[in-house]
Amino acid sequence: MMRDLHFKPIVPLLLLLAFLGFWLLWKNPSHQELHATTRLAMGTLVSVSTWGATEAEDENGVNWVFSRIKEVESWASKQIPSSLVYKINHSPKGTLLEVPEELVTVVHTGLEIRNLSGGAFDPGLGYLVDLWGFGNGVAEEGKIPETQKIAAWLEERNKHHDFGIQWVKTANGGMAIQWGGFAYELDLGGIAKGYAMDLAMESLKLSGIPNALIVAGGDMIIAGSKGGKPWRIGIQHPRDHNKVMAFAEITGDMAMSTSGDYERFFMANGERQHHILDPKTGKPSRSGLISVSIQTSTSIKADALSTAVFVLGMKEGKALIEKLDGVEGMLVHENGERWKSPGFKGQWLEGS
Numbered sequence: 001m002m003r004d005l006h007f008k009p010i011v012p013l014l015l016l017l018a019f020l021g022f023w024l025l026w027k028n029p030s031h032q033e034l035h036a037t038t039r040l041a042m043g044t045l046v047s048v049s050t051w052g053a054t055e056a057e058d059e060n061g062v063n064w065v066f067s068r069i070k071e072v073e074s075w076a077s078k079q080i081p082s083s084l085v086y087k088i089n090h091s092p093k094g095t096l097l098e099v100p101e102e103l104v105t106v107v108h109t110g111l112e113i114r115n116l117s118g119g120a121f122d123p124g125l126g127y128l129v130d131l132w133g134f135g136n137g138v139a140e141e142g143k144i145p146e147t148q149k150i151a152a153w154l155e156e157r158n159k160h161h162d163f164g165i166q167w168v169k170t171a172n173g174g175m176a177i178q179w180g181g182f183a184y185e186l187d188l189g190g191i192a193k194g195y196a197m198d199l200a201m202e203s204l205k206l207s208g209i210p211n212a213l214i215v216a217g218g219d220m221i222i223a224g225s226k227g228g229k230p231w232r233i234g235i236q237h238p239r240d241h242n243k244v245m246a247f248a249e250i251t252g253d254m255a256m257s258t259s260g261d262y263e264r265f266f267m268a269n270g271e272r273q274h275h276i277l278d279p280k281t282g283k284p285s286r287s288g289l290i291s292v293s294i295q296t297s298t299s300i301k302a303d304a305l306s307t308a309v310f311v312l313g314m315k316e317g318k319a320l321i322e323k324l325d326g327v328e329g330m331l332v333h334e335n336g337e338r339w340k341s342p343g344f345k346g347q348w349l350e351g352s
């Protein structure tokens with residue numbers, strides 16, 4: 001009898017304490033292991049997920065991530081009049097402009113991918129991108145540019161065998177660009193986001209966060225794991241926004257970029273006029289590919305290569321992926337044909 005009286009209230013009390021413990025653990029963010037923050041940057045939603053950091057560590061890391069992204073945007077954007085790329089594009093032909101190392105890195109990498117892809121990727125399509133109205137994100141007018149204007153651009157381009165710009169070493173060991181005119185206006189839209197993602201992940205690691213996933217539109221970069229479990233990612237179906245076409249479970253360092261004709265486009269002449277342009281025709285790429293995902297070690301390369309392979313098409317795109325070490329790809333053709341390289345991390349989703 002006595003025993004019962006003493007024992008009985010203890011059980012609910014223990015349950016209550018256990019519940020309170022769980023509730024506090026769940027309620028108190030410093031004990032949460034997964035943190036996710038989404039903000040608008042680079043014209044898209046950027047989400048940063050970290051695992052295992054305290055609330056304070058996560059906040060510090062995330063703030064650093066967004067300040068580095070803003071920094072890249074501030075010099076690489078073609079639209080911001082105070083940006084360096086804007087200044088370069090709006091200077092008279094032949095102007096010598098001193099540029100910081102980051103710009104040299106991004107333009108050099110862009111030119112490297114340009115060479116590798118036989119010109120399919122080109123960091124100098126600024127004038128053309130504006131002509132099609134994709135300069136400010138969305139082609140609002142939805143109008144095909146005058147044939148003459150495209151022809152004039154192509155003609156000007158064909159006059160030069162090089163890229164049309166010159167690099168000059170400055171007296172203090174820096175670099176300057178000598179600008180080549182309207183046919184070589186910079187547009188780093190197919191590569192700067194990738195570069196910013198690399199810097200973003202570097203910032204997280206330097207701030208003591210080794211496990212993270214950063215997603216910005218079609219680009220993502222991954223490090224470590226989610227508490228010993230892989231990060232799970234999905235690849236959007238190119239013709240159904242609400243559907244996932246493929247998924248992957250990834251642990252460790254990797255960058256992935258997806259380029260598709262569904263991100264920014266308008267319909268005209270019964271065709272999808274989208275934002276990935278073929279420098280050979282001056283028009284939206286008609287390679288037949290509608291989605292290309294590239295996995296490699298850095299986001300800058302993944303970003304530029306996904307655009308390059310998209311323009312190259314199934315046959316040449318495959319060949320480029322197979323030629324490059326440490327580069328894997330997944331390609332989708334409008335005729336239903338699909339291909340992925342043997343080392344590509346991911347599975348097609350059944351019925352997708």
Ligand code: ADP
Nearest residue numbers: 120121122123189190218259263275276277307
């Ligand atoms: P997103 O910016 O939607 O992720 P991509 O990475 O595929 O898409 O890059 C497309 C952007 O790159 C375009 O909006 C344009 O600014 C630029 N661009 C378009 N065609 C090319 C090309 N052939 N080479 C390099 N950059 C390109």
Ligand code: MG
Nearest residue numbers: 190303304307
């Ligand atoms: Mg790209």
